[in-house]
Amino acid sequence: xxxxxxxxxxxxxxxxxxxxxxxxxxxxxxxxxxxxxxxxxxxxxxxxxxxxxxxxxxxxxxxxxxxxxxxxxxxxxxxxxxxxxxxxxxxxxxxxxxxxxxxxxxxxxxxxxxxxxxxxxxxxxxxxxxxxxxxxxxxxxxxxxxxxxxxxxxxxxxxxxxxxxxxxxxxxxxxxxxxxxxxxxxxxxxxxxxxxxxxxxxxxxxxxxxxxxxxxxxxxxxxxxxxxxxxxxxxxxxxxxxxxxxxxxxxx
Amino acid sequence: xxxxxxxxxxxxxxxxxxxxxxxxxxxxxxxxxxxxxxxxxxxxxxxxxxxxxxxxxxxxxxxxxxxxxxxxxxxxxxxxxxxxxxxxxxxxxxxxxxxxxxxxxxxxxxxxxxxxxxxxxxxxxxxxxxxxxxxxxxxxxxxxxxxxxxxxxxxxxxxxxxxxxxxxxxxxxxxxxxxxxxxxxxxxxxxxxxxxxxxxxxxxxx
Amino acid sequence: xxxxxxxxxxxxxxxxxxxxxxxxxxxxxxxxxxxxxxxxxxxxxxxxxxxxxxxxxxxxxxxxxxxxxxxxxxxxxxxxxxxxxxxxxxxxxxxxxxxxxxxxxxxxxxxxxxxxxxxxxxxxxxxxxxxxxxxxxxxxxxxxxxxxxxxxxxxxxxxxxxxxxxxxxxxxxxxxxxxxxxxxxxxxxxxxxxxxxxxxxxxxxxxxxxxxxxxxxxxxxxxxxxxxxxxxxxxxxxxxxxx
Amino acid sequence: xxxxxxxxxxxxxxxxxxxxxxxxxxxxxxxxxxxxxxxxxxxxxxxxxxxxxxxxxxxxxxxxxxxxxxxxxxxxxxxxxxxxxxxxxxxxxxxxxxxxxxxxxxxxxxxxxxxxxxxxxxxxxxxxxxxxxxxxxxxxxxxxxxxxxxxxxxxxxxxxxxxxxxxxxxxxxxxxxxxxxxxxxxxxxxxxxxxxxxxxxxxxxxxxxxxxxxxxxxxxxxxxxxxxxxxxxxxxxxxxxxx
Ligand SMILES: Nc1ncnc2c1ncn2[C@@H]1O[C@H](COP(=O)(O)OP(=O)(O)OP(=O)(O)O)[C@@H](O)[C@H]1O
Ligand SMILES: Nc1ncnc2c1ncn2[C@@H]1O[C@H](COP(=O)(O)OP(=O)(O)OP(=O)(O)O)[C@@H](O)[C@H]1O
Ligand SMILES: [Mg+2]
Ligand SMILES: [Mg+2]
Numbered sequence: 001x002x003x004x005x006x007x008x009x010x011x012x013x014x015x016x017x018x019x020x021x022x023x024x025x026x027x028x029x030x031x032x033x034x035x036x037x038x039x040x041x042x043x044x045x046x047x048x049x050x051x052x053x054x055x056x057x058x059x060x061x062x063x064x065x066x067x068x069x070x071x072x073x074x075x076x077x078x079x080x081x082x083x084x085x086x087x088x089x090x091x092x093x094x095x096x097x098x099x100x101x102x103x104x105x106x107x108x109x110x111x112x113x114x115x116x117x118x119x120x121x122x123x124x125x126x127x128x129x130x131x132x133x134x135x136x137x138x139x140x141x142x143x144x145x146x147x148x149x150x151x152x153x154x155x156x157x158x159x160x161x162x163x164x165x166x167x168x169x170x171x172x173x174x175x176x177x178x179x180x181x182x183x184x185x186x187x188x189x190x191x192x193x194x195x196x197x198x199x200x201x202x203x204x205x206x207x208x209x210x211x212x213x214x215x216x217x218x219x220x221x222x223x224x225x226x227x228x229x230x231x232x233x234x235x236x237x238x239x240x241x242x243x244x245x246x247x248x249x250x251x252x
Numbered sequence: 253x254x255x256x257x258x259x260x261x262x263x264x265x266x267x268x269x270x271x272x273x274x275x276x277x278x279x280x281x282x283x284x285x286x287x288x289x290x291x292x293x294x295x296x297x298x299x300x301x302x303x304x305x306x307x308x309x310x311x312x313x314x315x316x317x318x319x320x321x322x323x324x325x326x327x328x329x330x331x332x333x334x335x336x337x338x339x340x341x342x343x344x345x346x347x348x349x350x351x352x353x354x355x356x357x358x359x360x361x362x363x364x365x366x367x368x369x370x371x372x373x374x375x376x377x378x379x380x381x382x383x384x385x386x387x388x389x390x391x392x393x394x395x396x397x398x399x400x401x402x403x404x405x406x407x408x409x410x411x412x413x414x415x416x417x418x419x420x421x422x423x424x425x426x427x428x429x430x431x432x433x434x435x436x437x438x439x440x441x442x443x444x445x446x447x448x449x450x451x452x453x454x455x456x457x458x
Numbered sequence: 459x460x461x462x463x464x465x466x467x468x469x470x471x472x473x474x475x476x477x478x479x480x481x482x483x484x485x486x487x488x489x490x491x492x493x494x495x496x497x498x499x500x501x502x503x504x505x506x507x508x509x510x511x512x513x514x515x516x517x518x519x520x521x522x523x524x525x526x527x528x529x530x531x532x533x534x535x536x537x538x539x540x541x542x543x544x545x546x547x548x549x550x551x552x553x554x555x556x557x558x559x560x561x562x563x564x565x566x567x568x569x570x571x572x573x574x575x576x577x578x579x580x581x582x583x584x585x586x587x588x589x590x591x592x593x594x595x596x597x598x599x600x601x602x603x604x605x606x607x608x609x610x611x612x613x614x615x616x617x618x619x620x621x622x623x624x625x626x627x628x629x630x631x632x633x634x635x636x637x638x639x640x641x642x643x644x645x646x647x648x649x650x651x652x653x654x655x656x657x658x659x660x661x662x663x664x665x666x667x668x669x670x671x672x673x674x675x676x677x678x679x680x681x682x683x684x685x686x687x688x689x690x691x692x693x694x695x696x697x698x699x700x701x
Numbered sequence: 702x703x704x705x706x707x708x709x710x711x712x713x714x715x716x717x718x719x720x721x722x723x724x725x726x727x728x729x730x731x732x733x734x735x736x737x738x739x740x741x742x743x744x745x746x747x748x749x750x751x752x753x754x755x756x757x758x759x760x761x762x763x764x765x766x767x768x769x770x771x772x773x774x775x776x777x778x779x780x781x782x783x784x785x786x787x788x789x790x791x792x793x794x795x796x797x798x799x800x801x802x803x804x805x806x807x808x809x810x811x812x813x814x815x816x817x818x819x820x821x822x823x824x825x826x827x828x829x830x831x832x833x834x835x836x837x838x839x840x841x842x843x844x845x846x847x848x849x850x851x852x853x854x855x856x857x858x859x860x861x862x863x864x865x866x867x868x869x870x871x872x873x874x875x876x877x878x879x880x881x882x883x884x885x886x887x888x889x890x891x892x893x894x895x896x897x898x899x900x901x902x903x904x905x906x907x908x909x910x911x912x913x914x915x916x917x918x919x920x921x922x923x924x925x926x927x928x929x930x931x932x933x934x935x936x937x938x939x940x941x942x943x944x
Binding site for chain 2: 002003004005025026029030032033034065068069070071072073075076078079080083084085101104108109110111112113114115116119120123124128131141143144146147148150151152153154155157158159162176177178180182183184186187188189190191192193194195196197198200201202204205208213215216217
């Protein structure tokens with residue numbers, strides 16, 4: 001089942017105004033992504049760790065996530081030490097690992113994980129529905145927000161359909177293998193899901209028409225900013241400015 | 253084929269975001285607000301389908317399906333894929349925020365290209381043509397995505413070249429699988445609900 | 459008098475999804491103000507299709523539809539119809555498309571031009587009436603089957619319709635929820651048509667029962683007390699005969 | 702002797718979907734070769750879940766399952782079980798996913814390792830047996846409810862199972878189709894368990910009826926002839942009391 005693993009919780013971070021979380025997460029991610037010096041990146045990693053701690057999430061789940069999503073990084077580690085130009089540090093058969101290459105690989109790894117941790121702490125701790133509403137308030141086009149919320153709503157319905165179809169296949173002795181029969185069967189499964197989704201969409205559209213829908217989406221969402229939110233925002237912006245400063249100094 | 257956070261350089265990220273914004277705005281212009289349920293529920297189906305792991309030898313790969321997404325949704329596959337990637341980033345932390353733009357382009361642009369190349373051909377009366385273009389659609393979409401991912405990496409950092417080449421080569425089997433899956437899926441839709449093929453969700457009929 | 463109280467009037471309506479298989483075949487039907495009608499019929503007999511035609515979600519291939527004394531034909535005509543007739547869909551997942559319960563219930567009133575505050579008030583009042591207070595911030599996809607049904611009913615009632623069309627409202631519900639819905643529906647003083655396979659439910663909530671077959675609707679008004687003698691296994695455990 | 706004829710043997714099986722609401726609670730149950738068992742129970746009592754556990758589509762939180770004399774636990778063990786036990790799903794729409802009837806019926810035999818030609822022959826033979834000749838090229842998605850049920854049954858029988866588990870096979874069928882399915886099932890000489898709310902159907906097709914309640918399965922073998930006097934509208938039309 002598709003679950004929002006980190007969305008429920010009682011921490012300070014969970015209760016922050018979602019708009020603040022989105023804005024700060026975005027700026028933070030951009031600044032970290034564009035930073036390169038080690039002082040700035042280590043500062044970023046520290047900030048992310050503080051955020052994760054404040055969110056009081058299950059460390060086991062967070063670590064599991066990090067391991068899963070570091071695949072590409074791990075893959076790059078196989079190459080970077082040897083392909084990056086620089087001073088040879090040690091040799092592995094015909095390959096020369098460079099100091100600069102390893103430094104670059106570490107840099108990417110720190111960057112990636114710092115951003116991921118911050119995204120878990122700030123975005124994944126907000127229910128998707130709330131995120132949708134908050135993005136709407138931040139001037140993301142209405143039609144995109146509707147698409148986002150609708151898609152999320154029906155993922156669950158369709159996942160259940162998928163689950164039942166897959167069970168039915170299993171019950172009839174289907175064991176996936178590397179052969180055409182398997183690929184054909186999966187393709188039919190996908191086709192059936194698409195067809196059923198299309199039919200469902202037609203019924204949903206009918207249900208919307210019945211309730212007076214005429215192409216315009218209205219919204220009810222309300223958010224209110226508390227003092228805690230303002231304080232968080234000020235602190236976070238200062239921290240980000242600090243990081244920019246460190247980075248800028250490093251470049252000069 | 254998500255590129256993770258922290259790997260790409262500023263010019264690549266900015267270009268990716270700009271191209272994605274352009275593609276999405278074309279998509280949104282073509283989307284009738286009344287059709288949101290259609291596009292959304294199909295996007296949900298693609299999201300769920302991309303969780304399917306198909307075996308390939310001793311390992312397995314998950315489906316991408318950006319070719320068939322393009323066939324069904326045309327330009328609307330830009331917003332559709334954006335939403336799916338955003339949900340994956342929030343739910344599973346695949347991809348991320350700063351790479352959302354470039355990842356969307358890498359997946360959706362091949363979808364749109366396949367839409368223009370194949371949406372007429374897959375509904376062709378001659379079975380051979382329709383099946384062959386189904387396969388080509390699935391194959392090419394993943395091929396182009398792999399190339400775009402490789403280009404993004406190489407542009408960001410020259411020393412990614414070897415890794416990028418390997419990514420393209422490693423996706424060859426995936427291209428074949430996606431080709432087969434798309435072929436059978438097109439055959440299925442053609443028989444069961446032909447009106448789904450051909451980007452009918454776009455406001456302006458072509 | 460007819461002109462005053464006749465609210466739904468279908469004459470010789472034919473309809474088919476595929477060219478050669480008619481679903482409705484010169485069907486005629488009317489509903490007068492205050493009437494409460496049950497509609498039964500085998501699967502696939504066209505009951506849901508009949509509701510769709512009344513609401514203008516499908517168009518008949520021939521025949522005329524009059525609602526509230528006016529002939530309706532174009533999409534524009536039906537917009538008014540949909541404000542005054544509420545339809546509960548057979549599958550609650552089709553009806554609950556908004557992320558939260560409150561938003562879903564307020565969706566109709568907002569479309570009717572209410573301000574967000576008014577819509578919110580109407581939604582809360584409707585939820586309260588159905589005993590669903592405290593549900594407003596629940597995420598719709600996480601509701602149980604019975605809860606989904608009740609919330610769907612709230613979304614329809616929030617539009618304050620004059621007529622209610624309910625498509626299998628008790629389908630797949632446990633007994634408690636079924637009883638709850640039955641009580642709520644008995645308490646409403648609207649004209650209504652309920653599709654159901656559950657004759658117990660229909661006899662509690664409607665005045666007459668029509669049957670659908672061969673693309674037409676037939677009336678069987680008689681209230682016939684009767685008894686069956688039968689034998690079956692499992693007869694010792696408490697049981698109920700449903701239809 | 703037990704060792705020979707005991708084909709399904711569940712001991713102290715517990716299962717729950719959500720942590721705090723057990724669906725099956727230390728359930729024990731066995732089926733001997735040749736037995737024909739009916740299973741009744743209120744909605745949500747866990748009947749479908751019970752079938753899923755036997756087929757290994759869900760795993761128990763505790764307890765042991767033995768099928769054909771072998772304890773089964775891992776996915777691999779159940780692969781063999783699924784070849785020998787056929788399960789008809791409650792909703793035919795979940796069972797049929799191939800574009801045409803022939804492909805769907807041939808799907809099982811292909812999974813059992815038959816060649817495409819053999820699979821096609823088996824499929825045709827099964828369709829013929831069920832009186833579905835001429836259906837092979839029909840699009841499954843466009844079949845009527847009753848036709849879908851019959852084709853689903855064909856997909857299961859085409860695997861030539863030793864045991865049949867049918868989940869509400871007569872649900873939502875009109876009388877003709879119900880009679881047809883009843884006749885077909887009476888004619889099969891397999892061990893079987895049928896879930897149904899339809900006691901008439903069960904008394905025709907099974908030898909004993911078990912009831913499911915509170916997460917357990919109980920036996921009620923008594924055949925009690927009894928009569929109810931009741932009154933309801935619509936009594937004049939031919940009708941049937943289902944449960
Ligand atoms: N969108 C559709 N396209 C094609 N055929 C359809 C469509 N919807 C329904 N049908 C067919 O039209 C007939 C009538 O369907 P309808 O849903 O109105 O029946 P119903 O009486 O509501 O049945 P149920 O009791 O199963 O809900 C059925 O044979 C059905 O298969
Ligand atoms: N996938 C699921 N996730 C969570 N809960 C479930 C799931 N499937 C079933 N349940 C719950 O488990 C309980 C038993 O369900 P099950 O489908 O086994 O009942 P059943 O006896 O077959 O009912 P019915 O007569 O309605 O088919 C129900 O309360 C149901 O809501
Ligand atoms: Mg219906
Ligand atoms: Mg069941």
